[in-house]
Amino acid sequence: MAMHQINAFMPDGPASTHHSTIHGKAGSEFDLKQDYVVGPSGSCIAMMRNFYPGLLQADQRYSQVAAEFATRIFEFTEFINNVVGVEKFTGKLNAVVSFHDSCHGLRELGIKQGPRNILRRINGLKLIELPYNEVCCGFGGTFAVKFPEISVAMADEKLKNFDQTKADILVSTDTSCLMHLHGRAKRKGFNQRFAHIAEIMAESIS
Amino acid sequence: MEIEAKHFKELYKKQIVKDRLRSNLSKATLQAVDSREESFKEVDFQFLRAQAKMIREESVSHLNELLSEFEDQARKNGCNIFYAQTPEKARAYVLDVAVRNNVKLIVKSKSMVTEEIELVPFLSEKGIETVETDLGEYIVQLAKEKPSHITTPAIHKSRTEIAELFHEKIGTEMNDDPKFLTAEARRVLREKFLAADMGISGANFLIAETGDAVIVENEGNARLSTSSTNVHVVVTGIEKVIPKFSDLRIFMRVLGRSSTGQKLTSYVSVLRGPRTEEEKDGPREVHIVLLDNGRSSLLGTDHQEVLNCIRCGACLNVCPVYRNIGGHAYGSVYPGPIGSLVTPMYFGEKNAPDLPFASSLCGNCSEVCPVGIEIHHQLLSLRHEIVAARKSRIERFLFKNYRKTMLRPGRYQMIGRFARALSKFSVVRRIMKPWTDYRDIPEFPSQSFREIYKSGKLN
Numbered sequence: 001m002a003m004h005q006i007n008a009f010m011p012d013g014p015a016s017t018h019h020s021t022i023h024g025k026a027g028s029e030f031d032l033k034q035d036y037v038v039g040p041s042g043s044c045i046a047m048m049r050n051f052y053p054g055l056l057q058a059d060q061r062y063s064q065v066a067a068e069f070a071t072r073i074f075e076f077t078e079f080i081n082n083v084v085g086v087e088k089f090t091g092k093l094n095a096v097v098s099f100h101d102s103c104h105g106l107r108e109l110g111i112k113q114g115p116r117n118i119l120r121r122i123n124g125l126k127l128i129e130l131p132y133n134e135v136c137c138g139f140g141g142t143f144a145v146k147f148p149e150i151s152v153a154m155a156d157e158k159l160k161n162f163d164q165t166k167a168d169i170l171v172s173t174d175t176s177c178l179m180h181l182h183g184r185a186k187r188k189g190f191n192q193r194f195a196h197i198a199e200i201m202a203e204s205i206s
Numbered sequence: 207m208e209i210e211a212k213h214f215k216e217l218y219k220k221q222i223v224k225d226r227l228r229s230n231l232s233k234a235t236l237q238a239v240d241s242r243e244e245s246f247k248e249v250d251f252q253f254l255r256a257q258a259k260m261i262r263e264e265s266v267s268h269l270n271e272l273l274s275e276f277e278d279q280a281r282k283n284g285c286n287i288f289y290a291q292t293p294e295k296a297r298a299y300v301l302d303v304a305v306r307n308n309v310k311l312i313v314k315s316k317s318m319v320t321e322e323i324e325l326v327p328f329l330s331e332k333g334i335e336t337v338e339t340d341l342g343e344y345i346v347q348l349a350k351e352k353p354s355h356i357t358t359p360a361i362h363k364s365r366t367e368i369a370e371l372f373h374e375k376i377g378t379e380m381n382d383d384p385k386f387l388t389a390e391a392r393r394v395l396r397e398k399f400l401a402a403d404m405g406i407s408g409a410n411f412l413i414a415e416t417g418d419a420v421i422v423e424n425e426g427n428a429r430l431s432t433s434s435t436n437v438h439v440v441v442t443g444i445e446k447v448i449p450k451f452s453d454l455r456i457f458m459r460v461l462g463r464s465s466t467g468q469k470l471t472s473y474v475s476v477l478r479g480p481r482t483e484e485e486k487d488g489p490r491e492v493h494i495v496l497l498d499n500g501r502s503s504l505l506g507t508d509h510q511e512v513l514n515c516i517r518c519g520a521c522l523n524v525c526p527v528y529r530n531i532g533g534h535a536y537g538s539v540y541p542g543p544i545g546s547l548v549t550p551m552y553f554g555e556k557n558a559p560d561l562p563f564a565s566s567l568c569g570n571c572s573e574v575c576p577v578g579i580e581i582h583h584q585l586l587s588l589r590h591e592i593v594a595a596r597k598s599r600i601e602r603f604l605f606k607n608y609r610k611t612m613l614r615p616g617r618y619q620m621i622g623r624f625a626r627a628l629s630k631f632s633v634v635r636r637i638m639k640p641w642t643d644y645r646d647i648p649e650f651p652s653q654s655f656r657e658i659y660k661s662g663k664l665n
């Protein structure tokens with residue numbers, strides 16, 4: 001970040017994604033006055049960008065704030081591609097990776113090429129696409145614990161497809177998909193690595 | 207009316223362990239997904255979908271006017287129209303028609319609404335045999351099962367399972383060639399068509415302008431069911447009406463592609479009343495039963511768009527939940543994403559309290575829906591309603607505390623520190639059983655990102 005004259009700032013509060021919480025105080029994230037707010041997960045950003053404005057529509061105090069805020073928040077790879085400029089980044093890492101499109105990144109935010117553009121700028125990195133890469137991994141928030149058997153059956157399909165690619169690392173933009181897939185993979189004895197795209201970028205420049 | 211969907215949690219657990227079922231489903235649904243995608247390459251899906259959505263929205267928001275226009279036209283064409291508020295009333299009407307005409311044998315083509323009102327078991331209880339003539343429905347009927355998909359009722363069965371079933375029930379030789387099996391079914395069904403005294407079908411569209419019932423199919427059985435007997439009854443939902451005959455040009459392009467990846471289905475039949483003086487065949491008496499069963503109560507609500515559905519089945523095929531548990535797990539005639547919406551809406555939330563939650567909200571359904579229903583957003587809003595109405599004590603407690611925590615950065619950070627420390631203890635792990643029974647939990651770092659960030663070590 002420092003390289004590109006961006007001052008990073010870590011807020012104290014968490015981002016809230018629950019309805020009543022937003023109404024309660026409209027999330028402390030609204031108090032952030034920075035030009036950009038960046039998050040490492042498509043679902044959280046989708047919640048704040050796509051759903052806050054609707055949920056707070058009737059709220060005089062916050063409806064405008066939410067709409068304005070929605071223009072300043074970015075998912076990490078969106079930020080790199082559309083604000084920083086992906087051409088400013090190059091890295092080097094010898095690795096064979098596969099990429100998992102997270103559903104909310106893909107369908108709520110329309111993130112598809114951005115992360116791939118980033119990965120392509122890492123010398124030595126080979127990307128092998130997953131078969132059926134737009135199918136959900138089965139995390140789904142409370143779904144993962146409400147219907148765990150279904151959730152892991154979906155993870156197993158994903159892991160089977162990942163295994164077929166023979167890649168060493170499954171990269172994604174969403175920490176929750178990764179936690180779910182990695183947890184299941186470990187339980188099933190897979191020993192590939194699961195990593196957030198930011199980790200891969202960091203390694204490629206260090 | 208009580209339905210099995212109430213017991214979804216037990217039902218899906220029974221289905222998900224059936225490896226053969228899952229592999230049948232996986233093969234069939236993924237093939238449908240691929241064919242669908244391929245077939246939309248040569249047309250502009252987004253354009254067609256916008257048109258289809260517009261027409262359906264228009265239809266549903268003018269449902270009353272369109273229905274009365276349809277009714278007038280269909281009456282002019284010589285049809286009898288019956289509005290059934292409830293499944294009971296619809297069934298009683300059909301039975302009455304059958305009894306008045308001294309009917310012993312009915313040939314029936316596919317109609318999800320007849321499943322919804324459980325018409326066939328009702329008629330057979332009254333001593334009237336009803337034979338399903340759609341191949342998939344016929345298979346399911348032979349197996350004494352229920353359809354597990356809205357367009358491909360026997361999708362849960364493999365070729366071999368079907369061959370075994372035919373061998374056992376109708377004495378065919380063991381041969382799992384689909385051509386052979388289809389010919390065998392056809393042989394048996396032809397006899398039934400010749401002997402039947404009444405036909406029942408559904409309708410994909412009702413045309414207000416002309417009073418027509420339009421039926422889309424691939425096997426020709428619906429055309430035969432609507433024309434080979436003297437009495438015909440169409441059983442469908444009130445929401446099926448569209449304004450103009452010319453509107454079909456849009457739906458014909460999206461329906462076949464969405465269902466099976468076909469540019470056009472093999473048969474499109476237009477039923478315009480009983481036979482006229484000059485016509486040599488066709489029924490002498492036509493009845494159209496229009497079921498409400500909760501549909502009109504959605505008008506003017508946030509859920510109205512659910513009525514736009516044209517029952518193409520695409521949302522089921524792409525759904526990874528459906529693919530892993532199959533249609534029977536839902537305990538409803540309408541399974542999959544659209545089923546998780548309409549089941550609680552038509553049969554009451556108490557009958558299907560879990561279905562709106564049985565989704566990872568991945569949104570693949572909304573992405574493929576040819577009439578642009580925001581299916582996963584609808585599921586989410588249904589969840590809001592259900593939770594607001596009957597939040598369990600524990601859930602309320604958890605969310606109250608979650609809320610407090612999320613509003614106070616200090617408390618949030620403290621809990622984070624606690625959780626990291628406590629995660630080593632087995633009591634804590636026990637609370638996380640629904641997670642840890644199936645997956646490992648990540649090793650919690652001793653320091654949070656925030657702590658590392660604050661310590662300045664990052665720079």
Ligand code: SF4
Nearest residue numbers: 515516518519521575
């Ligand atoms: S909701 Fe949409 S995709 Fe699903 S069956 Fe209806 S029309 Fe097809």
